[in-house]
Amino acid sequence: MPTTDTTRPVTTDLGDQLVRVVKLLTVARQRQPRQHPLVDPMAYPLLHHLAQGPMRVSALAEAVHADVSTVSRQVSTLVDLGFVERGPDPEDRRAHALSIGESGLGLLADIRAGRDRWLRQLLTDWTDDDVRDLTGHLARLAGDLETHLTTTTQRDDA
């Protein structure tokens, strides 16, 4: 047993708060009106990634840590609505080069703007430094999570 702490370790509190925030954010997102009625909120990160350049479905799936089939469906919706274009991949005719369209960038901007309004309303008594501080910690945590998720496919503790 490596945890010879008799006191409650700091990670326990962090875990509790993480679970709490995730839950609350999930609930909040569900209640928030969608920017576009047919676009899943879960598809938003796709736009975020596609905004940084064209990529394949498989690359996108890996980027968002989701199954290819899931991303395929989400992309299909976005394509049907005209936010994303499925162009030919010059190197492989099986694959598609997904690229975000004009309206897709607009949607992304709208999503960000709405989220910004909401956050600003939520964090009225936070200073900019507070926000930046939290953002920095979250980014670091996210980075650690990504490497952890990509390195360990399964197994570990338990």
Add this chain to the structure above:
Amino acid sequence: MPTTDTTRPVTTDLGDQLVRVVKLLTVARQRQPRQHPLVDPMAYPLLHHLAQGPMRVSALAEAVHADVSTVSRQVSTLVDLGFVERGPDPEDRRAHALSIGESGLGLLADIRAGRDRWLRQLLTDWTDDDVRDLTGHLARLAGDLETHLTTTTQRDDA
């Protein structure tokens, strides 16, 4: 209107990171082996709240910001597995006084321990102060979220 920023506001970055972390944590949780095969990870917060004293289903639902029906189902599972007891409510025979049992406390401890192991492995290069700092910010954010969720039932921005 206080938002005369022409530069990217700090909340935009925060929003991006929040979405990212939530997504990553969700994925990580899905891949993690369950402490108990039949207990939803989403039910863990229920144990957390019940550990602080007996309460009704409705109170529990409000505490976790979920629908009563959802909590009812989750509680039924926990009762079937012996982690929670549905005792009579002395003041109202329609209601039940849910209380966590011996094994429920054990399960909660196991869940926390497993999460701790995972977090400690994840945050190897974080100092305790870093962790505490993030925890504090998250707690503050969670508090703001809770008041926001309880005050605004609908409407707002969009």
Add this chain to the structure above:
DNA sequence: CCTTGATAGTTGTATGCTGCAAGCAACTGA
């Protein structure tokens, strides 16, 4: 060239978590 195996993506099916609405039991007030 063909054939065989691997790869990119799509679609069928199943599962898990959720909320809404209907229903049942019990409380409350007249």
Add this chain to the structure above:
DNA sequence: TCAGTTGCTTGCAGCATACAACTATCAAGG
């Protein structure tokens, strides 16, 4: 005791996801 309200459960539907089967294409050898 009767009408309305409240606490909870259950039937049903929605949504996101993953796994598996399938099609189309590529790549390597004979």
